[in-house]
Amino acid sequence: MSIEIGHYALVLALCIAIALATLLPLGLLGKNAFCRHLTATSSLARPLASAMFILCLFASAMLIRAFLLSDFSALLVWQNSHSSKPMLYKFAAMWGNHEGSMLLWVLVLSLFAMLIAFFTKSQHAKQSPLTTLTLSIQSAICALFLAFTLFFSNPFARAYPVAADGMGLNPILQHPALAIHPPLLYLGYVGLSAAFSTTIAALILNNISNEWARATRFWTLLAWVFLAAGITLGAWWAYEELGWGGFWFWDPVENASLMPWLLATAALHALMSFIKTARIRAWAILLVLLAFSASMLGTFLVRSGILVSVHSFASDPLRGIVILLCVTIVTASALALFAWRKNTENSTNLKPFPLLSREGAQFINILLLSCCCALVMLATLYPLFFEFFTKRSIAIGPPYYTAVLTPFFLVIVTALGILPALGWRRSSRKQIIRHASIVAPIATGSGIAVFLVANYSASAAIAVAFGIWALIGAARTKGAPGVACAHAGIAILLIACASASLNDVEKFRTMRVGNTITLNKGTSSTKLELKNIFTKQGSNYNELGARFQLNSKNTLTPAIRTYIPSGIKTTEASINRTILRDIYVTIATLDERSSDSSTKNRDTISVRVRKKPLMFWVWAGAAITIFGGILSLIPRNLLKRRLQQ
Amino acid sequence: MRTSFIPIIAFVTIIGALGYIFISEPSNNANRDSIKSKIKSMPNFRIQALVETSSGSMGIMSDTTIRATGKPTVVNFFASWCQPCLAEHPLLMEMALNNQIQVFGIAWNDNSEAIQAWIAKHGNPFFLVGIDNESIAGIEWGIAGIPETFFLDKKGNVQFVHIGPLSRETMQNGLQAIKATTPENP
Numbered sequence: 001m002s003i004e005i006g007h008y009a010l011v012l013a014l015c016i017a018i019a020l021a022t023l024l025p026l027g028l029l030g031k032n033a034f035c036r037h038l039t040a041t042s043s044l045a046r047p048l049a050s051a052m053f054i055l056c057l058f059a060s061a062m063l064i065r066a067f068l069l070s071d072f073s074a075l076l077v078w079q080n081s082h083s084s085k086p087m088l089y090k091f092a093a094m095w096g097n098h099e100g101s102m103l104l105w106v107l108v109l110s111l112f113a114m115l116i117a118f119f120t121k122s123q124h125a126k127q128s129p130l131t132t133l134t135l136s137i138q139s140a141i142c143a144l145f146l147a148f149t150l151f152f153s154n155p156f157a158r159a160y161p162v163a164a165d166g167m168g169l170n171p172i173l174q175h176p177a178l179a180i181h182p183p184l185l186y187l188g189y190v191g192l193s194a195a196f197s198t199t200i201a202a203l204i205l206n207n208i209s210n211e212w213a214r215a216t217r218f219w220t221l222l223a224w225v226f227l228a229a230g231i232t233l234g235a236w237w238a239y240e241e242l243g244w245g246g247f248w249f250w251d252p253v254e255n256a257s258l259m260p261w262l263l264a265t266a267a268l269h270a271l272m273s274f275i276k277t278a279r280i281r282a283w284a285i286l287l288v289l290l291a292f293s294a295s296m297l298g299t300f301l302v303r304s305g306i307l308v309s310v311h312s313f314a315s316d317p318l319r320g321i322v323i324l325l326c327v328t329i330v331t332a333s334a335l336a337l338f339a340w341r342k343n344t345e346n347s348t349n350l351k352p353f354p355l356l357s358r359e360g361a362q363f364i365n366i367l368l369l370s371c372c373c374a375l376v377m378l379a380t381l382y383p384l385f386f387e388f389f390t391k392r393s394i395a396i397g398p399p400y401y402t403a404v405l406t407p408f409f410l411v412i413v414t415a416l417g418i419l420p421a422l423g424w425r426r427s428s429r430k431q432i433i434r435h436a437s438i439v440a441p442i443a444t445g446s447g448i449a450v451f452l453v454a455n456y457s458a459s460a461a462i463a464v465a466f467g468i469w470a471l472i473g474a475a476r477t478k479g480a481p482g483v484a485c486a487h488a489g490i491a492i493l494l495i496a497c498a499s500a501s502l503n504d505v506e507k508f509r510t511m512r513v514g515n516t517i518t519l520n521k522g523t524s525s526t527k528l529e530l531k532n533i534f535t536k537q538g539s540n541y542n543e544l545g546a547r548f549q550l551n552s553k554n555t556l557t558p559a560i561r562t563y564i565p566s567g568i569k570t571t572e573a574s575i576n577r578t579i580l581r582d583i584y585v586t587i588a589t590l591d592e593r594s595s596d597s598s599t600k601n602r603d604t605i606s607v608r609v610r611k612k613p614l615m616f617w618v619w620a621g622a623a624i625t626i627f628g629g630i631l632s633l634i635p636r637n638l639l640k641r642r643l644q645q
Numbered sequence: 646m647r648t649s650f651i652p653i654i655a656f657v658t659i660i661g662a663l664g665y666i667f668i669s670e671p672s673n674n675a676n677r678d679s680i681k682s683k684i685k686s687m688p689n690f691r692i693q694a695l696v697e698t699s700s701g702s703m704g705i706m707s708d709t710t711i712r713a714t715g716k717p718t719v720v721n722f723f724a725s726w727c728q729p730c731l732a733e734h735p736l737l738m739e740m741a742l743n744n745q746i747q748v749f750g751i752a753w754n755d756n757s758e759a760i761q762a763w764i765a766k767h768g769n770p771f772f773l774v775g776i777d778n779e780s781i782a783g784i785e786w787g788i789a790g791i792p793e794t795f796f797l798d799k800k801g802n803v804q805f806v807h808i809g810p811l812s813r814e815t816m817q818n819g820l821q822a823i824k825a826t827t828p829e830n831p
Binding site: 289300324327339343 | 649650652653656657659660662663664666667668669790
């Protein structure tokens with residue numbers, strides 16, 4: 001019964017979304033009291049937007065309830081859950097599949113509709129036309145995706161006959177990080193919709209003002225923070241859970257989340273330039289539109305199963321076509337509106353801005369970030385086209401991305417490091433030279449130092465030098481703690497990534513109990529002794545593990561798990577972490593049946609050991625970047641007041 | 646001026662190409678029925694089983710193997726607590742009358758007293774009933790739920806699988822797939 005109530009709630013939410021999308025613009029057109037009443041955010045928009053969100057929330061709660069109670073009469077629960085699954089993962093199973101994740105997508109869309117109705121302040125009147133129209137457009141997007149969810153991927157379909165038990169969940173997806181990774185990522189993806197709606201509203205009203213820029217910057221920044229957190233969590237999951245030994249693989253699904261993030265980063269810088277100097281306007285509009293389009297395209301790429309990667313769950317052609325249509329409708333109309341407005345505006349002849357100024361540096365940054373995004377998209381889609389036309393398949397891996405993106409990234413980082421010496425609209429060459437003459441020797445020196453002392457490769461040493469350059473630049477940035485923090489995070493991330501992926505040591509060998517394995521790099525060496533091999537029973541898996549002695553205090557216990565409902569195996573990495581390095585151990589079995597409980601007396605095992613310098617700082621850098629974003633979300637004067645107290 | 650149209654032109658081109666590939670890619674629905682063909686032949690494992698003794702009462706046999714007997718075989722997963730299983734029971738009884746085929750039952754997530762009571766009440770179509778409390782057989786066979794019925798030919802190869810209660814039509818299809826005739830038209 002609760003399943004039907006949830007379904008009904010979703011239908012009601014669709015009705016409200018359509019009502020909001022159509023009534024609000026009508027109210028804007030008319031001039032009489034009724035129309036004014038219609039558009040006043042407090043009288044109609046707020047209650048309706050809240051009702052829409054609450055209905056979507058209720059529908060999601062009903063679906064989660066079905067998962068928690070293992071109600072296998074719901075098709076989705078039967079397909080994606082299992083009675084033996086731990087509680088947390090029953091909960092998370094709601095969004096571990098296509099239908100449930102579409103419901104989550106819609107839920108977040110409606111959440112942002114409600115936030116728009118409540119939080120967008122207008123400076124002048126109670127009802128700003130920009131806010132009203134923004135809400136209406138957000139509701140229209142809501143309606144589109146609600147309709148898609150209801151008609152093409154209904155999460156509330158029933159199964160008959162009722163099955164005794166579910167078909168389980170991919171056990172790779174059983175990890176606490178994954179339980180919150182999709183919601184965070186969706187908050188990011190969909191958060192961009194608020195910026196998108198605001199921009200469309202401003203374009204329709206032909207009112208690209210500071211009010212628009214501030215509202216859009218807020219929504220973009222909010223989404224940016226969530227996206228960054230989601231991406232980081234995904235990387236963390238790949239590193240800690242999948243046992244792949246790395247944190248970023250340029251997998252199509254990872255790229256799908258990286259592209260909107262790159263565009264959102266570019267959009268934030270463009271919006272800031274527009275707020276401060278009224279320049280880089282068209283780029284700001286375009287980037288905001290493209291960022292949300294990229295997140296919708298990402299959803300299509302992932303959800304249609306068109307890209308075969310570790311992540312693809314769904315494969316249903318009709319559904320794919322309909323998602324593609326939804327994306328096309330929203331994006332094409334937005335871009336057409338942009339082209340039309342841009343074409344009809346009287347381009348006032350503004351003087352070209354100097355390259356050596358903040359807006360100049362930001363313009364370089366925007367251009368390069370857009371290029372990076374285009375290159376990532378090219379590499380993500382290229383194998384698809386190649387396979388279609390030649391019937392052969394290729395994979396584009398990290399070497400492409402490293403070779404192609406590195407130059408762009410180094411220029412971006414250079415611009416970032418020079419920031420404290422640049423001012424809006426003006427710049428003094430003397431100041432830049434003074435800044436560079438202090439920082440450049442330090443950066444170069446530290447690059448040479450790690451090359452000589454820590455045995456870094458030349459490319460890694462160069463990356464470290466650039467990182468130090470950017471870090472000092474970030475530290476000297478005054479007046480904007482959020483910006484300084486985010487930039488410092490990016491600099492740390494650059495240094496740590498270069499160390500962890502260009503300077504890691506790796507060994508792969510078959511070991512017998514009592515054997516030791518030694519990792520040498522320069523002067524430092526690490527010894528691991530294999531103590532014993534054991535088997536263990538978990539709540540819904542069998543485990544084959546090995547215990548290694550690292551030093552007198554620390555042992556490492558990597559394992560292989562075989563999950564009971566599906567027989568799928570997962571690798572559990574074991575990590576010993578200090579702030580200077582990670583020791584990362586995974587085990588593998590050479591023969592297929594060896595992780596059964598029957599092989600209790602086995603004494604050899606394949607071991608892969610990696611030593612990754614500064615791995616801790618990859619996560620720390622990401623966290624600092626995200627913290628910088630959060631800091632920038634807090635209004636400046638509020639922050640000042642707090643600091644003064 | 647014209648540059649403002651570049652984004653939309655680029656976007657439409659990419660989307661058009663993607664859509665074209667997507668529509669003309671036939672491989673996308675290939676794995677829809679993959680669940681049904683999880684196993685190709687009869688898995689080999691040992692199980693506790695209930696067998697009808699010569700006196701008509703039931704006895705428990707430990708360590709039995711359910712394997713092909715040279716006849717076309719039907720393996721039915723059921724449980725005494727499962728309502729749809731009761732609905733298909735008459736069809737299994739009907740198949741049991743046919744000497745050309747052998748019908749096995751595997752009781753999933755059940756206990757032997759309940760199975761005996763259930764069989765005593767509704768009739769026993771099974772040559773042998775495996776008791777699968779730990780879902781060992783369930784995993785070996787890759788069942789999706791119960792009832793689920795496997796139709797195997799003389800050599801023990803799985804030819805037809807039906808998830809859910811059998812209807813007369815699915816039963817006929819299954820028997821046809823393993824080249825066994827139905828009782829109605831011998």
